[in-house]
Amino acid sequence: MTRRLVLALCLCTLTVYSSTAADTIRVCTYNVLNYGAGNDDGRIPMYAKILQQIKPDILLCGEVADNTMGAQFVSQVLTWSSFAFAPFIDGPDSDNQLFYDQTKFTYLQSKIIPTELRNILEVQLATIPESGRLPDTVVCYMVHLKASDDEESAAQRTREATILHNNLAHASYIIVAGDCNFYGPSEHAYQTLIASSTGTNVVDPLGTSWQRNVASQAHLYTQCTRMNNIKGCGGGVTGGVDDRFDFIFVSQPLVSRIVPNSYTAFGNDGIPRLNSSINDPPNTAVSAEIADALLCASDHLPVYVDLVLTDVRASVKEWQGALPTASFVGDELVISHCPLNQLVVVTDMRGRTIHSGLSAAFTYTAPLPGLARGTYMVRVGNHTSVVVK
Numbered sequence: 001m002t003r004r005l006v007l008a009l010c011l012c013t014l015t016v017y018s019s020t021a022a023d024t025i026r027v028c029t030y031n032v033l034n035y036g037a038g039n040d041d042g043r044i045p046m047y048a049k050i051l052q053q054i055k056p057d058i059l060l061c062g063e064v065a066d067n068t069m070g071a072q073f074v075s076q077v078l079t080w081s082s083f084a085f086a087p088f089i090d091g092p093d094s095d096n097q098l099f100y101d102q103t104k105f106t107y108l109q110s111k112i113i114p115t116e117l118r119n120i121l122e123v124q125l126a127t128i129p130e131s132g133r134l135p136d137t138v139v140c141y142m143v144h145l146k147a148s149d150d151e152e153s154a155a156q157r158t159r160e161a162t163i164l165h166n167n168l169a170h171a172s173y174i175i176v177a178g179d180c181n182f183y184g185p186s187e188h189a190y191q192t193l194i195a196s197s198t199g200t201n202v203v204d205p206l207g208t209s210w211q212r213n214v215a216s217q218a219h220l221y222t223q224c225t226r227m228n229n230i231k232g233c234g235g236g237v238t239g240g241v242d243d244r245f246d247f248i249f250v251s252q253p254l255v256s257r258i259v260p261n262s263y264t265a266f267g268n269d270g271i272p273r274l275n276s277s278i279n280d281p282p283n284t285a286v287s288a289e290i291a292d293a294l295l296c297a298s299d300h301l302p303v304y305v306d307l308v309l310t311d312v313r314a315s316v317k318e319w320q321g322a323l324p325t326a327s328f329v330g331d332e333l334v335i336s337h338c339p340l341n342q343l344v345v346v347t348d349m350r351g352r353t354i355h356s357g358l359s360a361a362f363t364y365t366a367p368l369p370g371l372a373r374g375t376y377m378v379r380v381g382n383h384t385s386v387v388v389k
Helices: 003-010 043-056 069-076 153-168 186-192 215-220 288-297
Strands: 024-035 058-064 083-085 095-102 105-113 120-127 138-146 175-179 246-251 304-309 325-329 332-337 343-348 353-358 364-367 375-381 383-388
Touching: 003 325, 024 043, 024 138, 024 175, 024 246, 043 069, 043 288, 058 069, 058 138, 058 175, 069 083, 069 332, 095 105, 095 120, 095 138, 105 288, 105 325, 120 153, 120 325, 138 153, 246 288, 246 304, 304 364, 332 375, 343 364, 353 364
Parallel strands: 024 058, 138 175
Antiparallel strands: 024 304, 058 095, 083 095, 105 120, 120 138, 175 246, 325 332, 332 364, 343 353, 343 375, 375 383
């Protein structure tokens, strides 16, 4: 069965959106193999070649070694648009870094979710919609779960997946991405992450029937790009392209917003390379130059998917200017682009009012000390939005 047919079957129930729509965004996850000042190995030009081909709007990177990567990628890699990066948060092991196109998103906030090995990074972004459309909030989680196919490592992976699952925001648009090190869909950690027992769950767009190290499913695999050790290519592991370790999961409301056939392991042409490198035999999905870059830049392939956002139109009569945007800053709810003399009401998800007031300035601030984490509705005049603390 070809890759195109497999993806079509997995996505057959989805609404078809145009992949050229102005509100289509591309999300990419990439394990950059312990990239940092002490492990550069001349790989910046390789990342640039690879990511210029993908052109993501949101890039979620794992195995980031230090805080030098953000400025380097913005100035030397992600040069086709105006990119910025979320604050780097140093943890006990390798870390994560999120980049976003500033022409399409604004940064809201970040936080870490500690686990026993590595931090999980949560970053909230808001879309910058076209005129007359409503903004969307996207909550991104970057993960790098425990590696190795032994009982103790699998148990630790389950504990990490449980922590993530229990801390998923109660938001509509959630993306969980990264190097999950799942060895199969029956693994308890994988099942824990996609479980819906808490009311918030994420979905694997490729379904739950995949296997590792099977020639017929070679088109799914993302690791390892090299069969043997390669000097001056960041270190990493070897063994051939035989595992699906890198994932992009999405929340249920985003499933119908996936552009069909867009979920892609970049550089994987479907040729079985279970015991060979991504450029052996010659790659048919990318040029020889890009295949060589994929071989050396990382021992993982990048994965991307296209999603349709911000397609809900606002009332042009009501909102002639920018729409109100709400976000929490510490114990305060801050609303930007707030029209004057409008009633501002904040309620919890049970409909209970926790704040009300009349806007008297462009920026409205509501002090909410002691407010519990959760999802809240913010109404400014006749405009309603959702904000997550």
